[in-house]
Amino acid sequence: MNELDVLRVFCGPDGHHGNALGVVRDGRTHPDQASRQAYAAELGFSETVFVDDPERGIVDIYTPGTRLPFAGHPLVGAAWLLDLEVVNPPAGEVWARHDGEFTWITARAEWAPPRRLQQYASAAEVDALPAPPPGEGWLYAWAWQDEAAGRVRARAFPRRDDGITEDEATGAAALLLTAELDRALNITQGRGSQILTAPGPDGTIEVGGRVRFAKQVL
Numbered sequence: 001m002n003e004l005d006v007l008r009v010f011c012g013p014d015g016h017h018g019n020a021l022g023v024v025r026d027g028r029t030h031p032d033q034a035s036r037q038a039y040a041a042e043l044g045f046s047e048t049v050f051v052d053d054p055e056r057g058i059v060d061i062y063t064p065g066t067r068l069p070f071a072g073h074p075l076v077g078a079a080w081l082l083d084l085e086v087v088n089p090p091a092g093e094v095w096a097r098h099d100g101e102f103t104w105i106t107a108r109a110e111w112a113p114p115r116r117l118q119q120y121a122s123a124a125e126v127d128a129l130p131a132p133p134p135g136e137g138w139l140y141a142w143a144w145q146d147e148a149a150g151r152v153r154a155r156a157f158p159r160r161d162d163g164i165t166e167d168e169a170t171g172a173a174a175l176l177l178t179a180e181l182d183r184a185l186n187i188t189q190g191r192g193s194q195i196l197t198a199p200g201p202d203g204t205i206e207v208g209g210r211v212r213f214a215k216q217v218l
Contacts, residue, residue: 003029004043005081009073010169010193010209017192019169020214021077022048027060036062046164049074057087057096065162070094070111072171072195072207076103080211104208105171106200109179112172115140115156117180123153131166132157140173145188152177154189169193171207178205 003025008018022043027050030036040048040062047068052058059078061068068074070091079087079096080103087094091111097104120126120143129141142154154177156167167173168190178185178197187195198206 006045006214007077007081008212008214009077009080010171010189010195011212012188012192012194012210014192015210015212017168017190018210018212019047019073019167019190019193020045021074023074023078023081024048024050025054027052033067036060037065037067040064041162044163046158046167047071047074049078051078051082053088054082057082057084059087059089061089063158063162064164065160068113070107070113070172072105072107072112072173072175073169073209075105075107076171076207076209077211079103079105099208101210102196102208103211104206106204106206107175108204109175112175114138115170115173115176117142117173117177119143126153126155129155129157131155132159135159138173140170140177142177142187150183150185152185152187154187156189166190169195169209171195171209175205175207178207 005023007021011018022045041064050060061074095106115138126143139157145151156170174195184198196208
C-alpha cells in the first residue's frame with residue numbers, strides 16, 4: 001500500500017474536529033491524473049493532495065470527483081506536514097508560515113473556486129439547516145456569532161455528486177468570505193472546526209488553523 005498520511009486540518013481549540021485530508025507523500029505512486037482521481041475517489045475525503053516535490057512544495061489536489069487548482073485545507077495541511085515555507089499548487093505560489101499551534105497560508109480570493117456565500121440571520125438558523133439544504137451549487141451558509149469581534153458561524157455544502165454531503169472546514173470559502181467582508185474573521189465551521197483569516201495590505205488574505213494527525217497508513 002502507498003504511504004498515506006491522514007490529517008485533520010482546522011481543528012478546534014480542543015484539538016478535535018477539523019477536515020480530514022489525505023496526503024500522498026510520494027506522488028510517483030500515482031503518476032497521472034486518472035490514477036490520482038481514482039485514488040481520491042476511493043479514499044472519499046473532501047480533498048486528497050499528492051506531493052510531487054516535497055522540497056519545492058509542488059502538490060496536486062483532488063476531490064473525489066475533480067482536480068482543483070487551489071484549496072485551503074490541503075495547502076495548510078501539506079505546509080504543516082512537510083514544514084514548508086512555500087507550497088506550489090497549480091494555481092501558483094502560496095507562502096506559508098508557522099506560528100505556534102497555527103499554520104497559515106497566504107492566498108488570493110480569485111484563486112478559490114466559486115461558492116455561493118449566503119448570510120443567515122443567526123447562528124441558530126445555520127445550525128438548523130438540513131444537510132444538504134435544498135438547491136444546487138456549492139453553498140457556504142454563515143451568520144454572525146459576534147459581529148464586533150469578527151466571530152462567524154458557518155457550514156459548507158458542496159451539493160455535488162461525490163459523496164461529500166457537508167464539508168467540515170473549508171479554507172477556500174473562508175478566503176472568499178474574508179474578501180467580501182474585508183475584515184479578519186474567526187470562523188467556527190461544521191461540528192467545531194476553527195478557521196482564522198486576516199486580509200493583507202496587498203489584496204492577499206491569510207488563512208490559518210491547527211493541524212493534527214488522524215492516522216498514518218503504510
